[in-house]
Amino acid sequence: FIVGTITSGYYSINSYDYLHKLWLRQLIITSFHHALGFLPSYNILSSFILRWLGAHIEDNVKLAEFQQILRFPSNLLNIEHGVTTFGRASLTSFTMTKEGLCYVDEIYLGSDTNLGNGCTIMPGTTLPSKIIVGSLTLVTQKYASAQSNCVLLGIPAREMPFVIPDDTSVINDLSSLNSSSIYSLLFVCLSFFISKYLFIALYLSSPVAVALFIHAILFCAIYQYSILITKRRSHFTYSEVITHQQYFLFKLMSEFSTFIGPYLSGTQLLPFLFRMLGAQIGSDVILPDIRCITDPHLVNIGDYVRLNMGAYIQAHTFEQRILKLAPITVNHRSVLMSNTLILPGATLQGQNHILPWTLVMKDDQLPPNTKWSGVPAKQVP
Known part of the structure; x- marks a missing residue:
């Protein structure tokens, strides 16, 4: 609530909006790093806090490292049900253009998406359902896949010829x-x-x-x-x-x-x-x-x-x-x-x-x- 919401667009690095909406967010998270580490991995409380801050988070979402997700502007985050993130998976708050401007945009994660260890999701990325993002993979806005149920791997990400088993389903364990x-x-x-x-x-x-x-x-x-x-x-x-x-x-x-x-x-x-x-x-x-x-x-x-x-x-x-x-x-x-x-x-x-x-x-x-x-x-x- 101190940082507030931010709209998609381009911002100068010397602007008040950048300092208030982006830089201040990183400062607060860094300053309270150990306190935020109080929340365990894959805990339901992480989703509740993100919803409270304005993110669209559906049920049965499991986040390994809450702080990495918190660094991204909450009101621009959309996560459907069954999404799982693993260690060191991060959502980048902004990208720098050749003109020196900060580009901020939404990130959308479709249902049953998995983000592997150390992967990076850039602003403007939209992932369809049942996508597995491999470890150390960079997914940018330029990647546009109309096909779900696939594996992305590489820097930058590219579709791999791997077969995802159909007999594995995500169990909703949030009955109450x-x-x-x-x-x-x-x-x-x-x-x-x-x-x-x-x-x-x-x-x-x-x-x-x-x-x-x-x-x-x-x-x-x-x-x-x-x-x-x-x-x-x-x-x-x-x-x-x-x-x-x-x-x-x-x-x-x-x-x-x-x-x-x-x-x-x-x-x-x-x-x-x-x-x-x-x-x-x-x-x-x-x-x-x-x-x-x-x-x-x-x-x-x-x-x-x-x-x-x-x-x-x-x-x-x-x-x-x-x-x-x-x-x-x-x-x-x-x-x-x-x-x-x-x-x-x-x-x-x-x-x-x-x-x-x-x-x-x-x-x-x-x-x-x-x-x-x-x-x-x-x-x-």
């Missing part, structure tokens, strides 16, 4: 909006206070060195408990993995990731921690941060492997709200540059150089001593 939203809010608040209380109590009751050791052991134990269900099979429905129990366990682990994780980044302590979580990691491996490997128990990394900042090894996909897991192998002396993503089932056979903004697809087999670039990854000289 009011009661579930109130219950969800109470549970989120309770989980927040319990996790903070345990974290503060641990470090107040023990010396720092002892508290760090106990915290690390608890972090590993909670992770091993949280993945017990995933060891039984490799496919899971949305309701099996997005539960209150899993959120509470994640909240307990997030304290360690937030406060202790940054001190482990780039050190040999981080590979040691991932080994305790179940990863098979060789010697002299450098990892940028604690979030670079999302499923450690399914990852095998050889000797002398290097990951740059923003590189991710992700041993799961969430296709049409179906969680699918598969192991990943990164053999010796491979280098993953910034903003690369390795999907489940992929194997890097050794001495592979993955250039920035590269997507290694599911089950890809990369021959040794090769260089790869693009979305999807293609071998380059």
